[in-house]
Every structure is written in C-alpha cells, then in structure tokens.
Amino acid sequence: MAEPPVDIGWAQLAFASALILVAIALSAWQRLGLGKSLAVGAARAVIQLTLIGYVLAWLFNTNRWYFVLGVLLLMTLTATIAATDRQSGAAQAQRRLRPICFASILVGSGLTLAYVGAAVVDVTPWYNPRYLVPLFGMIVGNAMNCAALAAERLQSEMEAGRGQIEAYLALGATPQQASAEPARRATVAAMIPTINALTVVGVVSLPGMMTGQILAGSSPTLAVRYQLVVVFMLTAAAALTAAGIVLWYRRTFFTTAAQLLPRVTV
Amino acid sequence: MASLPGRRDHGAAGEGNATKIPFRYCERVHGDRAFTDRKFMPRQFEQPIDVPDAFALENVIQERGGRRVLAGVTIGLPKGGFSALIGPSGAGKTSLLRLLNRLDDPTSGVVRFLGQPIDDFPVRALRRRVGFVFQTPAMFPGTVADNLAIVSTLGGNMAADASMRVADVLRLAELGADFGERSAADLSGGEKQRVALARALMTGPEVLLLDEPTAALDPEIAEHLMHTLQRLRESTGLTIVMVTHRLSEARFTSTYAVMLEAGRVVEAGPSARLFSAPVEVRTREFITAGEGGTDHG
Numbered sequence: 001m002a003e004p005p006v007d008i009g010w011a012q013l014a015f016a017s018a019l020i021l022v023a024i025a026l027s028a029w030q031r032l033g034l035g036k037s038l039a040v041g042a043a044r045a046v047i048q049l050t051l052i053g054y055v056l057a058w059l060f061n062t063n064r065w066y067f068v069l070g071v072l073l074l075m076t077l078t079a080t081i082a083a084t085d086r087q088s089g090a091a092q093a094q095r096r097l098r099p100i101c102f103a104s105i106l107v108g109s110g111l112t113l114a115y116v117g118a119a120v121v122d123v124t125p126w127y128n129p130r131y132l133v134p135l136f137g138m139i140v141g142n143a144m145n146c147a148a149l150a151a152e153r154l155q156s157e158m159e160a161g162r163g164q165i166e167a168y169l170a171l172g173a174t175p176q177q178a179s180a181e182p183a184r185r186a187t188v189a190a191m192i193p194t195i196n197a198l199t200v201v202g203v204v205s206l207p208g209m210m211t212g213q214i215l216a217g218s219s220p221t222l223a224v225r226y227q228l229v230v231v232f233m234l235t236a237a238a239a240l241t242a243a244g245i246v247l248w249y250r251r252t253f254f255t256t257a258a259q260l261l262p263r264v265t266v
Numbered sequence: 267m268a269s270l271p272g273r274r275d276h277g278a279a280g281e282g283n284a285t286k287i288p289f290r291y292c293e294r295v296h297g298d299r300a301f302t303d304r305k306f307m308p309r310q311f312e313q314p315i316d317v318p319d320a321f322a323l324e325n326v327i328q329e330r331g332g333r334r335v336l337a338g339v340t341i342g343l344p345k346g347g348f349s350a351l352i353g354p355s356g357a358g359k360t361s362l363l364r365l366l367n368r369l370d371d372p373t374s375g376v377v378r379f380l381g382q383p384i385d386d387f388p389v390r391a392l393r394r395r396v397g398f399v400f401q402t403p404a405m406f407p408g409t410v411a412d413n414l415a416i417v418s419t420l421g422g423n424m425a426a427d428a429s430m431r432v433a434d435v436l437r438l439a440e441l442g443a444d445f446g447e448r449s450a451a452d453l454s455g456g457e458k459q460r461v462a463l464a465r466a467l468m469t470g471p472e473v474l475l476l477d478e479p480t481a482a483l484d485p486e487i488a489e490h491l492m493h494t495l496q497r498l499r500e501s502t503g504l505t506i507v508m509v510t511h512r513l514s515e516a517r518f519t520s521t522y523a524v525m526l527e528a529g530r531v532v533e534a535g536p537s538a539r540l541f542s543a544p545v546e547v548r549t550r551e552f553i554t555a556g557e558g559g560t561d562h563g
Contacts, residue, residue: 163404166369167462170398172390172469173420181407257368257389262330 005216017042056133065127072136076106079144083151093155096252101147104244109139112237120229138209138230139237142194146238150190150245157182158253165260175254183246190242194235201231318381320345320473320505321366326375328361328529335361336372337529343522345380348499348506350520350537352513354552357526359509360401363475366507367396394421396473397466401481403458410436410453410461411446417468431468438502439464440494456487460494467498474498476508480515488512492519513556517541525549 008016020042027034059067080102084094113136117123123131158165161182168178201207202224209230213223253261319342328336336358343349351359364370365377368389377384384392406413414432436445439460450461459479466474476495480488492515499506510516516523516537523540525532525548533546544550 163400163402164406167400167404167406167465168420170367170369170393170400171417171420171465172394174390177420255371257371257385259369259371 059129068127068129075140079105079140083144083148097151100248104241105143105147108237108240109143112233116233139233142234143237143241146190146241147245150186150242153189154186154249157185175258179250183250187242187246194238318345322378324376326372329373335529339531341531341534343507345505347521349522350516351509351524352516353526358529359526360477363477363509366475367393367398394469395471397471399462399466399476399479401478403462405450410448410450413450414465414468435464435467438467456483473505478509
C-alpha cells in the first residue's frame with residue numbers, strides 16, 4: 001500500500017452522523033413521517049457494523065480455520081433466511097424451499113470461492129479470513145438475491161403453467177421434461193440482474209469494493225483487477241445457485257409418480 | 267380399416283369384424299368383483315357377457331383439501347366402449363377421470379387397469395397407453411407439427427417414424443394435412459382441441475380419456491368433434507372415457523354411462539338403457555332437467 005488511509009476517529013464519525021440529521025430534517029419539513037425509520041435505521045447500521053467490526057477483528061486475530069468456516073456457514077444461513085422470508089406463497093412451500101436454498105447458495109458460492117482461493121488470489125493460509133470473509137460476503141449477497149428471484153419465478157411459472165405441465169405429463173413426459181419451460185424462464189429471470197450489473201460496471205456504477213480499495217491506498221489498476229475477479233465470481237456463483245434452485249426446487253412440485261402436486265394454498 | 271400407429275393391443279371390440287360390439291353392452295354386468303352394491307344393477311341386465319373391464323374401481327375415495335370428492339366409488343368401465351361420465355358439477359367426474367392415467371392417485375381404494383392394480387404399471391408407460399385430453403387444450407410452442415412431433419421425443423424410442431405418425435394422427439383427428447404448418451397458438455378453440463386429440467394419439471394409446479372436451483366449443487363444432495371420436499373408436503377400437511355436461515352428447519355418442527353425484531355412483535349402465543329408462547330417481551330428474559333446459563347438467 002502506497003499511503004495509509006486517513007484515520008476516522010469517533011469525533012469524525014459523530015460529524016458524519018450529522019448527515020443523517022439532514023435527511024431527518026427534510027422528512028420533518030415535508031411531513032414524510034420517515035423520521036423514526038431513519039433514526040432506527042441509522043442506529044441499526046451503527047450497531048450492526050460496529051459489532052461486525054469486532055467480530056472480524058476477533059476472527060482475524062484468532063485466525064482458526066474452523067471459526068472462519070463457521071462464519072461462512074453463518075453468512076450462508078442468514079442469506080438463506082433472507083432469501084426465503086421474502087417469498088410469497090405458503091409456509092409449506094417455504095419449508096421445502098429452505099434446505100434447497102441453503103444448499104444452492106452454499107455450493108454455488110463455496111465452489112466459486114474455493115476456485116478463486118486456489119487458482120486466482122492464492123490465499124495463504126487457505127482459510128485466511130482477511131480474504132475469504134469479504135469475498136464470500138459479496139458473492140453470498142449476490143447469490144442470495146439470485147436464489148430469491150429463481151425461487152419466486154419458478155413458483156409463479158409452475159403455477160401459471162399447470163395446464164401445460166399436466167399436458168406434458170399426460171403424454172408420458174418426465175417431470176423434468178414437463179417443467180423445462182418454467183425452469184428455463186426462472187433461470188433467465190434470476191440471471192438478468194447479475195448480467196445487467198456486469199454490463200454497466202465501471203460505467204454506471206463504481207463498485208464499493210473497488211472504491212474502498214482505492215481509498216485504502218491501492219493502485220487503481222490493482223483495484224480494477226480485484227473488482228474484475230469479484231464480478232466474475234458473482235456471475236459464476238449466481239449461475240450455480242440459480243441452477244441448483246431450479247434443478248432441486250422444481251422436483252418438489254411433483255410426486256414420485258410424476259404427478260403435479262396440488263396448488264399450494266396460503 | 268385405419269389402425270392407430272404403434273398400437274400394442276387393439277382388443278376384440280371395434281375391429282370391424284363379426285365381434286364388433288358397440289351398443290351391445292346392454293346385457294353386460296360388472297360381476298361381483300366390481301359391483302358390491304347391487305342396488306345400482308337392474309335385474310333385467312344381469313346376463314353376463316364376457317367383456318373385460320378396461321378400468322375397475324373398488325371403493326375409491328378421493329379427498330382434496332379436506333373435501334371428499336369421491337366418496338367410495340365402485341364401478342367398471344368396459345374395454346372397447348365409449349363411456350360417458352355424467353352428473354352435476356362437483357359430482358367428482360373429473361376427479362375420477364384423473365385417476366385413470368394416474369394424474370392423481372386416490373386417497374384409498376383400488377383402481378385397476380385391465381385387471382391389474384394401476385400402480386403396477388410404470389406410470390409413464392401407462393400414460394402413453396392411456397391418453398388424456400383436457401378441457402382447456404394447452405398448446406406447446408411452435409406449429410401443430412411441432413406439438414405432435416415433440417411427443418415422440420418424450421418417450422425415447424419413437425423418434426424415427428415421427429413424421430409418418432404426424433400425418434397419421436392428423437388424419438385420425440380429421441385435421442387437414444396442411445394443418446401441420448399452422449402456428450398452434452393461433453388456432454381456434456375447436457382446432458386446438460383437435461390438435462390436443464391428435465397429440466394424445468401420437469403415443470398410440472389403447473384408451474383415450476376426455477375431460478369435457480367440448481365445454482368451450484360451439485354446439486356445431488362440438489358435434490363434429492363427437493363424430494370424429496366415434497369414427498376414431500370404430501376404426502381403431504379405442505376405449506374412450508369422456509366426462510361431459512352435454513347430455514345429448516353423452517346420449518348419442520356413448521355406449522355406457524355412469525351417473526355421479528356428490529362423489530358417488532348413482533347409476534351405471536348401457537347408455538341406450540340409462541338414458542331411456544333410468545332406474546334411479548336422481549338420474550331421471552337429472553336427465554329430464556338437462557334435456558328440458560339448456561343442455562347443461
């Protein structure tokens with residue numbers, strides 16, 4: 001690193017928090033009624049980030065592979081809950097979705113991270129939390145959105161396509177053949193935001209990680225190369241996660257005798 | 267005589283020779299095995315002749331969402347026959363039909379196909395022997411020919427003669443040969459229903475199940491489709507089971523009829539007898555109301 005970043009002390013942070021007051025004042029002036037939400041949101045951000053700061057500091061100091069893996073699993077679990085909680089549809093559908101979602105995010109993000117850790121960034125030791133945790137955080141966050149979209153879309157396509165799916169089944173098709181079209185549409189829908197992000201990166205959006213790295217004193221070209229690694233990771237993990245969700249989740253719509261289960265009612 | 271491509275077993279009925287027996291089910295009886303409740307079998311028809319059942323249901327109960335849609339159905343449906351399932355809406359007609367190629371399984375009871383429990387057959391093979399035409403035909407993407415040809419790819423080993431088969435089934439469904447090139451999505455309701463029929467014939471089925479195939483069609487088009495089905499059955503020996511709410515349709519096309527109400531069989535018997543001399547009061551009322559009114563059950 002060329003130069004160390006400017007330090008931010010508690011006093012500086014207090015000045016920064018005045019920026020939230022601007023938004024709160026605006027809300028009061030325009031009677032938006034957002035004051036309370038803004039205050040609670042800001043407080044939550046402070047508490048959550050402070051805590052995670054201490055957790056990361058502790059994780060970097062202890063530097064044990066099992067703690068690192070535990071944190072990665074916890075991140076996957078949190079992402080799973082966030083992705084499935086947003087699903088409409090009945091609790092029954094959500095229960096059968098959870099394990100599939102967890103496995104898909106874990107496998108999709110885990111494989112991607114393992115590949116990058118082994119072949120690209122050359123992390124030593126292999127569990128070095130300074131690399132694994134931030135990288136995993138970014139790809140899990142993206143995989144989470146992708147999983148939520150894939151599941152949501154598959155659910156609605158399977159409902160809308162009941163007539164066609166049963167028409168296929170009645171002709172002796174396998175459930176896989178019968179649900180090929182809903183599965184294809186769900187996968188495409190889940191991938192579109194990731195592909196869009198890939199298209200506009202550096203033009204419309206300057207990714208947080210890259211700007212952070214530049215602020216921290218890294219050379220812009222190195223920061224760009226890191227960012228490229230990250231967007232490739234995001235894409236691979238999203239594709240793997242979407243594929244996992246679509247392949248496994250759609251099986252739960254059928255019985256072992258290739259019958260389409262009745263509509264799940266709320 | 268036309269023959270359905272890929273047929274495994276035509277059976278004796280409807281082969282066009284001396285054994286042809288449409289409308290001759292009059293004397294047939296289901297036998298003790300299929301019929302435990304004798305009340306439904308009028309005495310004068312208890313002269314058994316040996317026509318095997320395509321399907322036999324024994325005390326079949328079906329529950330859906332906590333509701334009993336079939337409340338103990340015991341019935342036989344003759345092989346080679348044209349059976350009509352009639353009754354008011356909510357009687358369980360469609361629920362019963364869906365058991366016959368295992369789109370659903372019953373909550374309890376036994377469904378037999380050709381004497382064997384239906385789940386003894388591998389389900390996908392069963393469905394290729396027992397075709398299903400839905401009330402609302404769902405077209406697949408592409409042309410009519412695409413809709414038909416894709417059926418060959420679903421089962422595996424029939425891709426080779428797909429184009430020949432497409433021509434065959436278009437003819438059997440009485441669609442012009444030029445229909446193959448039309449876009450399936452742009453067809454009229456009646457044409458789509460014929461494409462659905464042709465598609466079901468692609469697997470060379472022995473049985474065709476039809477769930478109110480004419481519900482959304484104009485009377486004239488509906489009648490034309492019924493004639494097609496009759497000719498199809500006569501030329502190929504198909505067993506047909508059809509749910510219908512058009513009583514005139516059931517009366518003039520079917521050889522055997524089953525009256526259902528509230529998930530139970532009210533009465534079953536040869537159509538010629540059931541429609542002219544129903545034994546049960548409920549059947550008589552239903553038929554009278556249907557014919558006096560608007561052709562609805």
